[in-house]
Amino acid sequence: MTLDQIVIENYGVYGGRQEANLSPEPDRPIIRFGGMNGGGKTTLLDAIQLAFYGKKARLSNRGRLPYLDYLHDCIHRAADPGEGAGITLRYRRFTDGEAHDYELQRHWRQGIKGVEENFRVLRDGEPDPLLTEHWDESIASFLPVRLAHLFFFDGEQIKDLAEGDHVAEIIGSAIEGLLGLDLVERLSTDLKVFERGIRDDQRKSGEEDETARMIRQGEGEMAEIDRSLEEIGNAEGAKVNEANQLAKILKEREEQFESVGGHLYLRQADLEQRKTDLTRQRAQAETELRDLVAGPLPLAVVDELLGEVADQARHETQIRHARVLLEALEERDRQVMNALVGTDDALAAATAGRIDRFLAEDRRQRAGLAHEPMILHADDQLPARISHLRTALIPDARNQAKAITDRLAAIDEQLSRLAGDLARVPPREHIADCQRALERARTSHESKLAEINALRERRETLKRQQSMVNERIGRLGLTDLDARYADDDRSRMLKHAALVRDTLDRLRPRVVARHAERIESLMYDSFLQLLHKPDLVRGLKVDPNTYAATLTGSDGRTLPFDRLSAGERQLLATAMLWGLARASGRPIPTIIDTPLGRLDSSHRRNLVERYFPHASHQVILLSTDEEIVGLYWEAIAPYVARTYMLATLTHGQTQIFPGYFHSDARTRDHRRA
Numbered sequence: 084m085t086l087d088q089i090v091i092e093n094y095g096v097y098g099g100r101q102e103a104n105l106s107p108e109p110d111r112p113i114i115r116f117g118g119m120n121g122g123g124k125t126t127l128l129d130a131i132q133l134a135f136y137g138k139k140a141r142l143s144n145r146g147r148l149p150y151l152d153y154l155h156d157c158i159h160r161a162a163d164p165g166e167g168a169g170i171t172l173r174y175r176r177f178t179d180g181e182a183h184d185y186e187l188q189r190h191w192r193q194g195i196k197g198v199e200e201n202f203r204v205l206r207d208g209e210p211d212p213l214l215t216e217h218w219d220e221s222i223a224s225f226l227p228v229r230l231a232h233l234f235f236f237d238g239e240q241i242k243d244l245a246e247g248d249h250v251a252e253i254i255g256s257a258i259e260g261l262l263g264l265d266l267v268e269r270l271s272t273d274l275k276v277f278e279r280g281i282r283d284d285q286r287k288s289g290e291e292d293e294t295a296r297m298i299r300q301g302e303g304e305m306a307e308i309d310r311s312l313e314e315i316g317n318a319e320g321a322k323v324n325e326a327n328q329l330a331k332i333l334k335e336r337e338e339q340f341e342s343v344g345g346h347l348y349l350r351q352a353d354l355e356q357r358k359t360d361l362t363r364q365r366a367q368a369e370t371e372l373r374d375l376v377a378g379p380l381p382l383a384v385v386d387e388l389l390g391e392v393a394d395q396a397r398h399e400t401q402i403r404h405a406r407v408l409l410e411a412l413e414e415r416d417r418q419v420m421n422a423l424v425g426t427d428d429a430l431a432a433a434t435a436g437r438i439d440r441f442l443a444e445d446r447r448q449r450a451g452l453a454h455e456p457m458i459l460h461a462d463d464q465l466p467a468r469i470s471h472l473r474t475a476l477i478p479d480a481r482n483q484a485k486a487i488t489d490r491l492a493a494i495d496e497q498l499s500r501l502a503g504d505l506a507r508v509p510p511r512e513h514i515a516d517c518q519r520a521l522e523r524a525r526t527s528h529e530s531k532l533a534e535i536n537a538l539r540e541r542r543e544t545l546k547r548q549q550s551m552v553n554e555r556i557g558r559l560g561l562t563d564l565d566a567r568y569a570d571d572d573r574s575r576m577l578k579h580a581a582l583v584r585d586t587l588d589r590l591r592p593r594v595v596a597r598h599a600e601r602i603e604s605l606m607y608d609s610f611l612q613l614l615h616k617p618d619l620v621r622g623l624k625v626d627p628n629t630y631a632a633t634l635t636g637s638d639g640r641t642l643p644f645d646r647l648s649a650g651e652r653q654l655l656a657t658a659m660l661w662g663l664a665r666a667s668g669r670p671i672p673t674i675i676d677t678p679l680g681r682l683d684s685s686h687r688r689n690l691v692e693r694y695f696p697h698a699s700h701q702v703i704l705l706s707t708d709e710e711i712v713g714l715y716w717e718a719i720a721p722y723v724a725r726t727y728m729l730a731t732l733t734h735g736q737t738q739i740f741p742g743y744f745h746s747d748a749r750t751r752d753h754r755r756a
Contacts, residue, residue: 084226085701086131086672087184090171091739093162095126098736103727107701111724114703115711115743118729123737124705125237127729128676132235134172134187136228137202139219143237146320151198154191161736167192176225176670183207226671233664234699237676241656254659255630258595258602271587274580275553301556308549312542319538326535329528336524340517344509351508358501365494372487379472380480386473393469396461405452416442557581595627598666606662612697613654613661613689632659650686657690661698672701679710691715696722716743 086105091097105114118124125143132140138150145153158168169190175182186205191198204215214221222228232240279302340346347354382389419442423435459465607623614620620642622635634655636642644652664673678695679687691711695702696719704711711719726743 084174084176084671086172086174086703088171088173089127089131089134090169091127091130092170092190093159093166093168094130094170095157095159096121096123096731096735096737097126097130098159098161098732098738101737101739103739104725105701105703106724108724111722112700112702113695113719113723114701115719115723115726116703116705116729116739117708117711117726117743118705118737119731120707122729122731124707124729125676126737127705128235128237128674130170131172131674132231134170134189135222135226136231137189137200137219139228141228141231147317151200154200155193155198158191158193159736164193226669230667230669233660233667234671235674236660238678240660241653254625254632254663258598258625258630258663271584274584274587278577278580298556298559301552301559304552305549305556308545308552312545312549315538315542315545319535319542322531322535322538326528326531329524329531333521333524333528336517336521340514340521343514343517344507345514345517345521347504347508348511348514351505354501354505354508358498358505361494361498361501365491365498368487368491368494372484372491375480375484375487378480379476380484382472383477383481386477389469389473392459393466393473396459396465396469399457399459399461400463400466402452402455402457405450409446409450412442412446416446557584592627595625595630599625599627602662602666605665606659609661609665610655610658612693613658614651619651654686654689657694661694664699670700672703673699674703674705676705677710678704678706679715687715688718691718695719 085107088102088104088106090100090102092100103114103116107114116124116127129140129142129144132142142153148156154168155164158164162168167190169188171189172187173184174187175184177183184207186208187202188205189200189202191200193199202215202218204211204218206214226234416439420435420439423438603623603625606625607620610620610623618637620634621637621639624633624635625631626633634642634644634647636646644655647655664671675695675698679690687710695704726741728740728742729737730740731737
């Protein structure tokens with residue numbers, strides 16, 4: 084199924100006629116709606132569900148309000164109740180292998196006798212009376228309302244799953260709807276009603292005995308429990324509303340406390356300790372730098388002079404070598420000449436003179452280097468030591484000095500920021516009133532939550548009692564049934580009804596167990612795709628009896644939900660819904676209201692990049708101005724087919740315009756209007 088268009092007329096905050104094209108494009112499945120809180124995002128999600136399910140729709144603000152009263156309250160306050168409101172939803176889907184276009188038209192108005200609703204279905208542009216009459220059965224066969232929350236959901240549903248308090252309840256409801264087990268539950272309930280009717284007939288016929296009396300007593304207990312559960316439900320609803328109001332007040336007090344610097348006041352001790360630690364780190368870095376300065380580091384300033392010293396030392400080594408050579412040559416020449424002068428031959432004497440002159444000239448030519456002056460008079464190892472100093476010791480000292488100075492710069496920057504934060508810490512007397520107001524608001528909110536939890540615990544206790552009474556009635560119905568009603572048709576029906584209920588009770592966990600592995604695999608695979616940390620969680624299991632979800636860590640042990648970070652729990656909750664939706668095998672669009680509101684920045688990108696483009700063939704996102712912007716917008720932009728802005732005008736009407744936050748000048752103009 085693919086949604087193509089929605090038209091809203093005077094519904095909720097939407098004044099006049101508003102429409103939006105919802106069709107995706109190839110490789111661009113996402114349709115984005117942006118709006119401020121209270122601007123109509125949730126109302127848009129309600130409108131789609133109302134178009135599909137009518138009075139069976141699970142709407143955000145209906146509560147226990149009767150359906151027609153809800154419709155009356157949903158007519159825009161500036162509209163004429165006599166003209167009423169309406170929703171038109173166009174979509175396409177394949178039926179019997181052929182593509183067909185459908186249009187749902189749901190309109191209502193205030194008539195003389197109350198609210199009058201008109202609903203009809205068009206198929207391929209033509210009214211279809213048969214489909215209109217049997218629409219509830221048709222939509223239930225394709226997308227039952229019990230499965231709608233797998234595809235149409237908001238941040239609160241993710242919150243409930245992430246916090247873990249209602250995981251088993253939510254997963255159980257989804258799995259039972261997915262596998263059709265809610266029909267089994269309905270059949271079991273119908274059988275109980277059927278049995279009670281038979282027993283009433285028996286009592287009227289005077290066929291009541293002790294067992295029947297005990298059964299009647301149990302049924303009386305059941306009625307009392309049902310009454311108590313209903314009272315608790317009403318009280319819980321009222322207290323939840325009060326808690327929501329207190330939560331808003333608490334948020335306002337927290338914002339007020341933060342605006343006067345309260346967050347800095349609460350962190351003052353941590354800031355002071357951080358400053359002390361950084362000061363100690365700075366002193367340590369300065370000590371290390373002084374140690375370097377006491378070593379070879381200062382010689383880095385005269386690196387070129389060290390090179391010249393090394394060259395001079397090598398040159399003086401050559402001078403010494405030349406002097407030694409010259410002395411050796413002079414000694415040799417004296418010995419040669421002494422040997423020649425000792426002869427009486429005149430010719431030999433003349434030759435000796437020439438040889439003497441030749442040797443003297445040779446020594447003169449070689450004596451130039453030997454006569455140069457020496458400055459350093461260093462030993463021959465000095466050049467090697469200077470080379471080691473320049474190539475190893477000085478560069479190492481220079482690198483260490485740079486690392487230390489960089490560390491000092493970073494420490495100084497942090498100290499500067501800390502000094503600014505400490506300077507902004509307000510005195511105690513300036514924020515005392517705000518802090519007391521914040522504590523009162525927090526105490527009131529926590530007290531109300533405690534009352535709600537007490538009601539919920541009482542409800543769970545009553546449900547356990549209800550289950551025990553049910554079991555007792557069931558046992559009584561089976562124990563003496565054959566003996567007491569052997570020849571009575573009613574006894575036979577009671578017996579078989581009880582047996583059927585027992586079979587249904589045993590069927591439920593077996594059906595779940597049969598499909599659990601595939602459902603668990605899809606939820607686990609979805610979680611890995613979102614989190615991209617395969618070493619964190621090794622497996623995910625769902626108990627077929629209690630629907631409790633259990634994670635297995637990388638060490639093979641159970642990993643409690645509270646061991647995950649808040650962001651990881653949010654991604655796990657999303658993955659569970661995604662996996663259940665995938666398990667349904669139904670090509671249904673995914674609609675998400677406020678998808679990132681409760682996620683931190685480190686996990687928002689995972690959702691933007693790995694979930695939204697792949698959640699379904701069509702994804703409708705209803706986001707605020709602080710969710711999908713900046714880098715998140717750049718990441719998701721290639722998958723976006725259309726963007727819309729829900730702008731609230733000065734006269735209190737929300738209208739739909741093309742564009743998105745900061746992306747369309749016309750949208751900004753309408754927002755200013």
